[in-house]
Amino acid sequence: MKYISTRGASPAIGFLDAVLAGLAPDGGLYVPEAWPQFTRAEMAGFAGRPYAEVAAEVLAKFAGDSIPRAVIDDMTAKAYASFSHKAVAPLTQLYDGVWQMELFHGPSLAFKDVAMQLLARLYDHALAAQGRTMTIIAATSGDTGGAAVEAFAGASHARMVVLFPEGRISEVQRRFMTTAAQDNVRAIAVQGTFDDCQTIVKAMFQDQDFRKAVDLSGVNSINWARIAAQSAYYFTAAAALGAPERPVSFAVPTGNFGDAFAGFVAKQMGLPIERIIVATNGNDILARMLSQGRYALGNVMATISPAMDIQIASNFERLYFECVGRDGSDTAEAFSGFAQTGGFDIPAGALATMRQTFTGLGVSEADTAATIASTHADTGQLIDPHTAVGIYAARTLGTDHGTTPIVVLATAHAAKFPEAVEEACGLAPALPLQAADLAARPEQFERLPADPAVLKAFIRDFAGAAA
Numbered sequence: 001m002k003y004i005s006t007r008g009a010s011p012a013i014g015f016l017d018a019v020l021a022g023l024a025p026d027g028g029l030y031v032p033e034a035w036p037q038f039t040r041a042e043m044a045g046f047a048g049r050p051y052a053e054v055a056a057e058v059l060a061k062f063a064g065d066s067i068p069r070a071v072i073d074d075m076t077a078k079a080y081a082s083f084s085h086k087a088v089a090p091l092t093q094l095y096d097g098v099w100q101m102e103l104f105h106g107p108s109l110a111f112k113d114v115a116m117q118l119l120a121r122l123y124d125h126a127l128a129a130q131g132r133t134m135t136i137i138a139a140t141s142g143d144t145g146g147a148a149v150e151a152f153a154g155a156s157h158a159r160m161v162v163l164f165p166e167g168r169i170s171e172v173q174r175r176f177m178t179t180a181a182q183d184n185v186r187a188i189a190v191q192g193t194f195d196d197c198q199t200i201v202k203a204m205f206q207d208q209d210f211r212k213a214v215d216l217s218g219v220n221s222i223n224w225a226r227i228a229a230q231s232a233y234y235f236t237a238a239a240a241l242g243a244p245e246r247p248v249s250f251a252v253p254t255g256n257f258g259d260a261f262a263g264f265v266a267k268q269m270g271l272p273i274e275r276i277i278v279a280t281n282g283n284d285i286l287a288r289m290l291s292q293g294r295y296a297l298g299n300v301m302a303t304i305s306p307a308m309d310i311q312i313a314s315n316f317e318r319l320y321f322e323c324v325g326r327d328g329s330d331t332a333e334a335f336s337g338f339a340q341t342g343g344f345d346i347p348a349g350a351l352a353t354m355r356q357t358f359t360g361l362g363v364s365e366a367d368t369a370a371t372i373a374s375t376h377a378d379t380g381q382l383i384d385p386h387t388a389v390g391i392y393a394a395r396t397l398g399t400d401h402g403t404t405p406i407v408v409l410a411t412a413h414a415a416k417f418p419e420a421v422e423e424a425c426g427l428a429p430a431l432p433l434q435a436a437d438l439a440a441r442p443e444q445f446e447r448l449p450a451d452p453a454v455l456k457a458f459i460r461d462f463a464g465a466a467a
Contacts, residue, residue, distance in 0.1 A: 055229065108147045372425050
């Protein structure tokens, strides 16, 4: 299995090289040279199997012969042993035809754990074989950073740096990043938005001298292994609801488009997904793109679902590449132009292809809060604001598709956003037992400006001191 860049100017590389590289040298994102396939019998056989076993089947398709199958099985077993629910990603029914897939049972109480716990083990396997230590950087709008710290803290072959926008994430999200005691972790509060953090990370990858000096890698959803790992839960959910004999739809709260694109990946591999609803908050670049046919920046607004306060959805480049017939030069021109001008029109054929799978909806703050309250009143479930965005979109757009079940991806535990949940429904969600002492743990983090030069200097010093 080989991996190619969406911008077409980097050579094809193997799976582990793509994992360690993160971003391709030409600025593109890695995707498989060809989509691996599951048979209908294989997918039907996923029903009732332990989650770790299904995840191993999916990962093996993408890893090819680069990792022995016994090693893959061991990785997935250990990654998901850290989850507090034995099913890892259990389904619960909320309404007629609407299901919730609980993706918040990992160490940092967010869906990012599903991929990050596996990714840390992939890095350890690859770097140990090479006798190498890398500097791993992650920009986070809230949950990626906490999941990365939980997964990589104490790793012997990785230094972890997380950048988060100061004052734009919840206290619980911040504390999952800033309370790690291990010396190989640094958290930085950047004085700017998540898009500022993400832009700086991309600039670091494109600075070849800096990249080489600190041996840089990234674990944002630009890293292909994140997408591969997340695609597994689409298979488990769909199989539990009757796939492949029965099609399934999904509603995905998303900002950076990685989780939604993972569903597209599962569909490319043969899963009968009827629709993927892209549910955004007021930062609705993706919903606007799907309805208007133009991918264009807006101003980042702060919302009660802060992990989606994003106006540059990095993984959209992967979808665009697929929908323009895998034309790397077209993709490079479009996204290089976007970096300069802040917008471009989607070619008509590509937009039509996107709309065959994706529907978008931007959800207001009022509707998000009302959905938290109504879901609790109707079902007894306390949900976080991001999940509320997904539930609202599913119930708003899912009524015209007959009996096809819709699975909402519940992306975070309600206790990660206690103020918003309590204001919406009058109840303060409690942290689960494994995180009950989080507020008492001492914090340690840096405050730095959104200045690439300042951040590069800090990371150089950290990498040098840790080397």
